[in-house]
Amino acid sequence: MNWADLFEWGGWFGLVLVWLSLGLMFIYSLVEKEKRAATRSGVLFFLFLVFLGGKFIFTPQVFDPFSYLGVSLGWLALLTIFLILVSPAPRGTIKVSSLPARVDERDVIFARFDLEKDSPLYEEYYHQHEHLRSRDEEIRRLPDLLDRSYWEKSPWEFALAEAEFDFIEELLTLVEQPPLSSRFTFPPDRATVMVKRLALYLGAKLCGVAAVENSFIYSHVGRGPEPYGQPISLQHPYAIVFAVEMDLAMVANAPQAPVVVETSKRYTEAAHISIVLAKTIQKLGYSARAHIAGSNYQVMLPPLAWKAGLGELGRSGIIITYPYGPRVRLGVVTTDLPLIPDKPVSFGVQDFCAACLKCARCCPAQAISKGERQIDNGVTRWVIDREACYRFWRQVGTDCATCLFVCPYSKENNFFHRVVREITRSSKLAQKLAVRGDDFFYGSRPQARSSPLVGLTRVNSPPHQKQK
Ligand code: SF4
Ligand code: SF4
Structure with a gap:
């Protein structure tokens, strides 16, 4: 075999790699019920098959367009793979330029909307924050989240979500108990392994530990059972941060009722894990506090999750985890263990x-920045228009989650998508190709799957009770 043959067969090898990748994508897309991706990858797989077959039908002596084109494409694919493999570590990282100031929980949008209209606290807050008044009042005129006026189309889902949230509120008294006086001592590395194992055993999918910095602690209580406006003084130096996965099939209904069902269910799961983990630590003689939705957070979860190595902050303002993207809910326990x-x-x-912008493009409220990152409270990040986002939630009566659903990182955590995540980890070329590829195969504006009972009907009924 001479150099010319080697060159030709190298090109064909590259082309076969692309063909096999399309075949793999076709199979995974079928399994994931991704119709558009399955159709497109299937058609391309078939065309490549014909193309590769053509190599053996036409002979070079007569006419061989397949060889010229195929070898060129194959080498282009090999060159791309080579460039991806030799690319250096990720370039962009989260930058913290100055020590962020502590955030007052009373300024968080949910705390503002918990205030009863025209009450003394309401008047006092908006007197001090006049710039927020008119926009907040305009949003306040919309029905509240889970308002009964939204229940007509999906009464079971809304009732279920409300039941979950009611249940979480019942748990608020359990978040902190005094530690037992007899204390077990553990080497920190062993304790770290054990708390992570416990969190995973209890149902978390990811778990990490962060040192609690002052700027991660809210300055004053804005929600929950503790007195409104009370200064928060949390002495725990460590935070055990974990994530529970949200079901993609449920999130794919964004922005409809199944999303709030899924959100409330995962918040309940996170509350269970946090409370049991905190109690376990208390029984071993250490102080621990569960921070749960409902809400009694004393710390901000996204920066803690980032510090604990769970993920990075994305354009949509949410933590993007490696295996599940933004399709998670976070929980945290702080402790002196x-x-x-x-x-x-x-x-x-x-x-x-x-390079992506997909969430910004698809956000129904235009709340996600399409521009550059800005310095926001010392952190270089994409700034979200929280009021626009929340207004949209109240327009539909449920949390939206479109930005979770459309994010390329939200795909199922399977072999195929893990390979894609791995090759886009550091190469800008791979990232640009993946962004274009995601638009081509899954759509630049993926359509929500309108199946209100999707998560509920998947529960298998006994044969004699099949659902109609
Ligand atoms: S939740 Fe919906 S409205 Fe809010 S930022 Fe995401 S896509 Fe936009
Ligand atoms: S959709 Fe794209 S731009 Fe938005 S968070 Fe996900 S990867 Fe980033």
């Missing part, structure tokens, strides 16, 4: 988001 903090991770989200 000595632990070893993890380090933040970087797997190319900042660069990927800079």
Whole structure:
């Protein structure tokens, strides 16, 4: 075999790799019920099959367009793979330029909308924050989240979500108990392994440990059972941060009722894990506090999750985890049990988001920035218009989650998507190709799957009770 043959067969090898990748994508798309991706990858797989077959039908002596084109395409694919493999570590990382100031929980949008209209607290707050008054009042005129006026189309889902939220509120008294006086001592590395194992055993999908910095602690209580406006003084030096996965089939209904069902269910799961984990630590003689939705958070979860190595902050303002993207809910337990903090991770989200814009394009409220990152309270990030987002939630009566659903990182955590995540980790070329590929195969504006009972009907009924 001479150099010319080697060159030709190298090209065909590259082309076969592309063909096999399309075949793999076709199979995974069928399994994931991704119709558009399955159709497109299937058609391309078939065309490549014909193309490759053509190599053996036409002979070079007569006419061989397949060889010229095929070898060129194959080498282009090999060159792309080579460039991806030799690319350096992720370039963009989250930058903290100055020590962020502590956030007052009373300024958080949910705390503002918990205030009873025209009450003394309401008047006092808006007297001090006049710039927020008119926009907030305009939003307040819309029905509240889960308002009965929204129940007509999906009464079971809304009732279920409300029941979950009611249940979480019942749990608020359990978040903190005094530790037992007899204390077990553990080496920090062993304790760190054990708290992570416990969280995963209890149902978390990811778990990490962060050192609690002052700027991660809210300055004053804005929600929950503790007195409104009370200064928060949290002495726990460590936070055990975990994530529970949200079901993609449910999130794919965004922005309809199944999303709030899924959100409330995962908040309940997170509350269960947090409370049991905190109680376990208390029984071993250490102080611990569960921070749960409902709400009694004393700490801000996204920066803690980033510090604990669970993921990176994306354009949509949500933590993007490596295996599940933004399709998670976070939970946290703070404690004085000595632990070893993890380090933040970087797997190319900042660069990927800079090229992607899909969430910004698809956001029905235009709440996600299409521009550059800005310095916001010392952190370089994409700034979200929280009021526009929340207004849309009240227009539909449920949380929206369109930005979770359309995010390329939200795909199922299977072999195919893990390979894609791995090759887009550091290469800008791979990131640009993946962004274009995601638009081509899954749509630049993926359509929500309108199946209100999707999560509920998947529960298998006994044969004699099949659902109609
Ligand atoms: S939840 Fe919906 S409205 Fe809010 S930022 Fe995401 S896509 Fe936009
Ligand atoms: S949709 Fe794209 S831009 Fe938005 S968070 Fe996901 S990767 Fe980033």
